[in-house]
Amino acid sequence: MMLPNSQRRIYNDPLCSLSPAPYPCWCYHLLLHLASAGLDVRYNLISDVGAYHAAKLLQKQYNLIYINLMFNDIGPKGGELIAKALHKDTTLKYLRMTGNKIENKGGMFFAAMLQINSTLEKLDLGDCDLGMQSVIAFATVLTQNQTIKGITLNRPILYGEQDESTVHLGHMLKENHWLAELHMSKHDVKNCGLKHLCDALYLNRSLRYLDVSWLSVVSCSIEGEGLVALSQSMKTNPILSNIYIWGNKFDEATCMAYAGLIQMGRLKPDNTDVEPFVVDGHVYLAEVSNGLKKHYYWTPTYGNALCHSSNAGFSLVPVGQQL
DSSP, X not given: OBOOSTTOOSTTOTTOOSSTTTHHHHHHHHHHOTTOOEEEOOSSOOOHHHHHHHHHXXXXXXXXXXXXXXXXXXXXXXXXXXXXXXXXXXXXXXXXXXXXXXXXXXXXXXXXXXXXXSSOOEEEOTTXXXXXXXXXXXXXXXXXXXXXXXXXXOSOBOOSSXXXXXXXXXXXXXXXXXXOEEEOTTOOOOHHHHHHHHHHHTTOSSOOEEEOTTOOOOOSSSTTHHHHHHHHHHHHOSSOOEEEOTTSOOOHHHHHHHHHHHHTTSSOGGGBSEEEEEETTEEEEEXXXXXXXXXXXXXXXXXXXXXXXXXXXXXTSOOSSOO
């Protein structure tokens, strides 16, 4: 069932707008139609009050496979309610909380949930204002969780110069042999932290898709050092196939490294977001439109892109409809 904006109504019922108060109305309609496998209510005005009813829905609707709540007004309390409802849920496989400001507190409840839930396969907490504590908590619980195949932790709110969260994610990748898709865009990773990720990739044999775009990876003395190390890890890790690095600062060594990966066939042109070109004998990288989720925030009216390179992440862990 899809209700992507507040203009939609269910069964033409004027009381069923998606403002917080009447939210139970469409929950009721869903309960009457237990065949509904998914719920898409992105870009609405659902608050913590609505999150309460969504949590109740999870407890009563046993056929829900995916829920898309991205870019509503759910805060830390609403995040807590949904996370706790997932403690006993045995059907939901894909949850998108993208853009709901559940913050560090809400993130901690979702991390705790992953210690208990053994069904959820994909979790998107990008743009949720997660903090250092919750990112580290996710890294810790994922060393043991064998169910999650894809997780999005984009744009957390991190302070200071330490790469502590990246170090923990690197340790997680050494221990976790089930995670296939990791999104950590806009983590402000330094070279030291990225090297920990690279060390982990030498040992990891499950991760296939890594999004480290817009990391601002630089070194005080050697620009691009971390990105070069990341390219080297692809030569020894036969599983990692898709890597996205645009938005970082590329020095010539970085450009040469990724141009070499593409030329030797180790990195397919469709599996990255950069393309090498030469000017006056120097190699540079240009951005291309490939991405894990080109239609991450929206899907055009003509449907999903036919080219898999534009939405590579959707084919990794197919769960219900492509949200």
